[in-house]
Amino acid sequence: MSTSTIHVHVREHEGKAQIAARQAVLLSGRGPDGDELPDTFKAGELILGALGTCTVGTVRAYAKQHGITGLTDVQVDVRGHEADLPSRIVRAEVILTLQGSLSADDRVRLRQAAATCKIGHTLKKGIEIQIAEAETAIAA
Numbered sequence: 001m002s003t004s005t006i007h008v009h010v011r012e013h014e015g016k017a018q019i020a021a022r023q024a025v026l027l028s029g030r031g032p033d034g035d036e037l038p039d040t041f042k043a044g045e046l047i048l049g050a051l052g053t054c055t056v057g058t059v060r061a062y063a064k065q066h067g068i069t070g071l072t073d074v075q076v077d078v079r080g081h082e083a084d085l086p087s088r089i090v091r092a093e094v095i096l097t098l099q100g101s102l103s104a105d106d107r108v109r110l111r112q113a114a115a116t117c118k119i120g121h122t123l124k125k126g127i128e129i130q131i132a133e134a135e136t137a138i139a140a
Helices: 043-065 105-116 118-124
Strands: 011-012 016-021 024-028 071-083 090-100
Touching: 043 071, 043 090, 043 105, 043 118, 071 105, 090 105
Parallel strands: none
Antiparallel strands: 011 016, 016 024, 071 090
16 A cells, blocks of 8 residues: 655634645634634535545546546535534535436446545545644744
8 A cells, every 4th residue: 555645734814724735725614703604614514525526536537547538527516414422424425417428338437436536435434533732842
């Protein structure tokens, strides 16, 4: 098994979580009173968005690699079902919309490819999470 590292940096910025990776930045979080903010993503939406983004990319890449040229558009709607104690997303429904001139076999193969995205594998198999505190410089 080969591994590589993916990195994001998250910091509080004007009361919101600012998430940065490479040259991309987005905002997440809630207001100081705990209310939803209309201009930010909630953490659960980011997980579902990652699953949807990965699914679209995987389907698109599969079509290209396997000569499925009739695919003109891929859309995914992801619906998460939440539970509490502990608070979590317990189920995700991925609704795939494939557009274009596709045979029944193409559609089956693209649906099967959709189930192989990295984020989907991660969520199904689980992920080891290690939390450590960053070392800070002590002023003299």
